[in-house]
Amino acid sequence: MLKNIWDYLDSRLKLSAALEFGRKKKVPEHRYSFWSYFGGICLFLVVIQVLTGVLLLLYYTPSIDAAHESIVFIMSQIRFGWLIRSVHSWTANILIGAIFVHMFSSYFLKAYRPPRELTWVSGFFLLVIFLAFGFSGYLLPWNELSFFATKVGTDIAGVVPLVGKALKAFILGGSQVSGATLTRFFWLHVAILPLFTLGVLGVHLLLVQILGMSKPIGIPDRSVREVSFFPDFLIKDSLGWTLILVLIGVLCVFLPWEVGLKADAFAATPLGIRPEWYFTFMFTTLKLIPSHILTFEGEVLAILAFLVGGIFWLAVPFLDRRAAKEQRGRFFTVAGLVIVLYIAVMTALTYL
Amino acid sequence: MRRFAALSFSILALAFLLYGQKNSCIECHQGLEKELQEPVKAVQADVHVQFGLSCQDCHGGNASQADIELAKDKTFRGVPKRDKIPEFCGSCHADSQYIRKYNPRLRVDQLSLYWTSQHGRSLKKGDPKVAVCTDCHGYHGIRPASHPKSMAFPWNIPQTCGRCHADPEYMKPYKIPTNQLAEYKQSVHARALFEKKDLSAPVCNDCHGNHGANPPEVAAVAFVCRQCHPVNGELFSKSPHKKAFDAMGFTECEACHGNHKILEPTDALLGVGKDAICVQCHDAGSKGYQVASQMSQKLAGFLAGFQEAQALLSRAEQQGVEVTDPKFRLQDANTLLIHIRSLSHDLSLGEFEEKISDGEKVVSEVQKAGIAALKEAKFRRTSLVIVTLILFLLAVALFAKIREMRRRSD
Numbered sequence: 001m002l003k004n005i006w007d008y009l010d011s012r013l014k015l016s017a018a019l020e021f022g023r024k025k026k027v028p029e030h031r032y033s034f035w036s037y038f039g040g041i042c043l044f045l046v047v048i049q050v051l052t053g054v055l056l057l058l059y060y061t062p063s064i065d066a067a068h069e070s071i072v073f074i075m076s077q078i079r080f081g082w083l084i085r086s087v088h089s090w091t092a093n094i095l096i097g098a099i100f101v102h103m104f105s106s107y108f109l110k111a112y113r114p115p116r117e118l119t120w121v122s123g124f125f126l127l128v129i130f131l132a133f134g135f136s137g138y139l140l141p142w143n144e145l146s147f148f149a150t151k152v153g154t155d156i157a158g159v160v161p162l163v164g165k166a167l168k169a170f171i172l173g174g175s176q177v178s179g180a181t182l183t184r185f186f187w188l189h190v191a192i193l194p195l196f197t198l199g200v201l202g203v204h205l206l207l208v209q210i211l212g213m214s215k216p217i218g219i220p221d222r223s224v225r226e227v228s229f230f231p232d233f234l235i236k237d238s239l240g241w242t243l244i245l246v247l248i249g250v251l252c253v254f255l256p257w258e259v260g261l262k263a264d265a266f267a268a269t270p271l272g273i274r275p276e277w278y279f280t281f282m283f284t285t286l287k288l289i290p291s292h293i294l295t296f297e298g299e300v301l302a303i304l305a306f307l308v309g310g311i312f313w314l315a316v317p318f319l320d321r322r323a324a325k326e327q328r329g330r331f332f333t334v335a336g337l338v339i340v341l342y343i344a345v346m347t348a349l350t351y352l
Numbered sequence: 353m354r355r356f357a358a359l360s361f362s363i364l365a366l367a368f369l370l371y372g373q374k375n376s377c378i379e380c381h382q383g384l385e386k387e388l389q390e391p392v393k394a395v396q397a398d399v400h401v402q403f404g405l406s407c408q409d410c411h412g413g414n415a416s417q418a419d420i421e422l423a424k425d426k427t428f429r430g431v432p433k434r435d436k437i438p439e440f441c442g443s444c445h446a447d448s449q450y451i452r453k454y455n456p457r458l459r460v461d462q463l464s465l466y467w468t469s470q471h472g473r474s475l476k477k478g479d480p481k482v483a484v485c486t487d488c489h490g491y492h493g494i495r496p497a498s499h500p501k502s503m504a505f506p507w508n509i510p511q512t513c514g515r516c517h518a519d520p521e522y523m524k525p526y527k528i529p530t531n532q533l534a535e536y537k538q539s540v541h542a543r544a545l546f547e548k549k550d551l552s553a554p555v556c557n558d559c560h561g562n563h564g565a566n567p568p569e570v571a572a573v574a575f576v577c578r579q580c581h582p583v584n585g586e587l588f589s590k591s592p593h594k595k596a597f598d599a600m601g602f603t604e605c606e607a608c609h610g611n612h613k614i615l616e617p618t619d620a621l622l623g624v625g626k627d628a629i630c631v632q633c634h635d636a637g638s639k640g641y642q643v644a645s646q647m648s649q650k651l652a653g654f655l656a657g658f659q660e661a662q663a664l665l666s667r668a669e670q671q672g673v674e675v676t677d678p679k680f681r682l683q684d685a686n687t688l689l690i691h692i693r694s695l696s697h698d699l700s701l702g703e704f705e706e707k708i709s710d711g712e713k714v715v716s717e718v719q720k721a722g723i724a725a726l727k728e729a730k731f732r733r734t735s736l737v738i739v740t741l742i743l744f745l746l747a748v749a750l751f752a753k754i755r756e757m758r759r760r761s762d
Contacts, residue, residue: 075674082674225761232757239750246743253736256672 022230035105062186089257117317143260281346394493465564535613574604623648664722671729678721
């Protein structure tokens with residue numbers, strides 16, 4: 001019976017050929033291989049996001065009169081609605097964390113060096129896209145925290161030199177967080193960003209397939225062995241996915257994502273408002289920076305510094321000439337460590 | 353041209369004169385010893401000064417004269433005698449034509465009211481110790497009653513009245529209690545005023561009047577309370593207590609709740625327990641005793657159900673189940689609870705039971721929702737254990753496969 005089904009599908013979809021490709025495709029295995037599984041974990045989490053997001057769309061209503069109510073309805077009236085929403089929210093956070101780990105591990109292992117510069121660049125854009133996913137998705141429940149955090153976040157965008165005011169007005173659809181903002185964020189979250197993801201993620205995966213995974217600099221060939229992508233690498237990937245599923249399940253049951261109080265534009269800003277954890281290092285920097293440094297506004301300087309930092313991060317494969325020559329170099333490793341330390345300290349300061 | 357020059361000169365000269373005009377009262381008092389210097393400082397914050405009035409507007413004299421003899425001319429009134437203070441202030445404050453120039457909304461009946469008050473009547477009889485305007489409003493630094501630093505601002509009034517009324521020595525000749533301030537400070541009204549900063553909470557003058565201050569009469573007390581508690585007042589008027597209280601000459605609200613020390617009413621006041629008020633009049637076995645007992649039992653039963661529903665929702669919420677809707681529904685039960693407590697003034701057992709029954713239906717509905725939410729929490733945990741077990745077994749199988757693959761490749 002099973003064989004007949006397989007034969008039917010194989011003759012039409014050429015599954016044997018795909019499996020053969022997987023068997024022939026080799027993946028390097030070495031002492032740093034652990035980090036290469038984070039790419040697969042990110043992909044797995046993206047799939048969960050798509051599935052749960054599509055299900056949430058069945059009941060979510062993107063208007064200020066009904067958004068919060070629809071979330072309460074999903075959480076309390078829909079069978080397993082609480083699970084779908086909690087999985088979506090928790091996975092979103094774990095995904096951002098996994099993207100950070102994947103990015104920094106690729107950075108420190110210098111996986112960006114030629115010919116994989118474009119893999120790095122596409123990965124960078126994926127990070128930006130998923131941060132935008134997080135920012136836009138946070139407002140959708142239309143609760144007090146998300147409302148004021150969006151206000152704070154868009155205020156930051158408003159400080160960007162020259163284009164700040166126009167950018168803020170474009171994001172908000174006006175001068176304040178309103179129904180127009182919610183509609184825009186929903187449109188961004190379920191239409192525009194998924195479209196970008198499809199393109200950029202496609203390019204990223206295609207490049208990984210074409211170019212394969214990199215081997216870290218200086219690892220002797222004898223300590224690197226090659227395993228087939230299917231089934232060896234995929235089975236190890238599956239182990240990681242299984243453990244991640246357990247983690248998500250435990251989080252959803254014991255800490256289901258809160259609905260919060262409905263946003264009230266006329267209420268006073270609650271104490272301790274801050275954006276999602278992955279934006280807090282920027283938020284705290286802006287809070288701590290002096291209002292003026294020499295004759296410049298502190299906030300503007302900080303925003304400019306983040307912009308320059310982002311451009312530097314994007315251009316790393318083209319700047320690190322030693323890595324391009326398969327030579328170890330300290331500058332970029334130290335720079336990366338400083339950046340990690342900065343993000344960690346600023347994030348910790350937000351919660352202390 | 354000449355005309356223009358003369359006009360300009362005249363204007364400049366007048367401006368110079370006005371600018372250069374000095375207030376000799378202030379100049380002199382600034383140089384005197386502390387007690388006489390005090391008015392100069394205090395008067396800066398005075399509402400009269402803010403309206404452009406000066407020393408001579410109250411005390412007379414000619415402030416533009418540098419010489420003390422010339423300054424204290426025949427219009428000089430100096431410090432008024434204590435028994436003349438009401439008329440002294442009233443010379444302006446009872447004059448509607450004059451007051452209208454400064455504050456058309458300000459009442460001008462304070463003086464006439466004062467003469468009807470206990471204070472005013474005693475002053476007329478020659479008692480100089482009773483309160484006059486300056487005792488409650490101060491002098492040289494008088495602020496409008498709406499100013500938080502004014503002695504007549506709501507949260508300062510208990511202390512203002514208490515300066516005399518809480519002083520046993522001062523009040524000795526009058527043979528009236530002096531514990532009102534201490535008692536008031538323990539009351540629910542004082543808590544609302546001082547802790548919640550609720551300026552609508554009653555203070556001394558809200559019950560006794562201010563300029564026409566008098567002890568409230570027996571009948572008046574109930575109307576004073578009804579200003580803020582009209583529902584309870586109406587229910588009481590409908591109750592059998594009204595007739596009985598009137599017949600026995602009891603004050604209405606005060607009989608059960610007290611006067612200055614009105615504590616937050618608890619459910620223990622109703623019933624036949626040791627803290628119950630009903631038993632003060634109703635003997636065991638009497639009809640009133642039985643009604644009180646029934647009402648108390650029914651209220652206690654409803655309250656227990658209400659608290660159980662609250663606890664169920666709280667537990668379910670702690671276990672991560674969304675209970676916004678039943679919590680919202682429980683607010684309906686809370687509204688009914690407030691209504692039921694009010695009905696204790698009516699003493700109609702039928703209406704009381706009807707509302708209790710309505711409340712119990714809501715509470716029962718919420719309890720069911722709470723129990724369902726707890727079941728849901730249990731289901732989630734059980735499901736998690738099963739799913740985790742399956743995933744764990746899968747992980748073990750994958751791990752075993754990985755080891756086998758490694759062995760094979762080695």
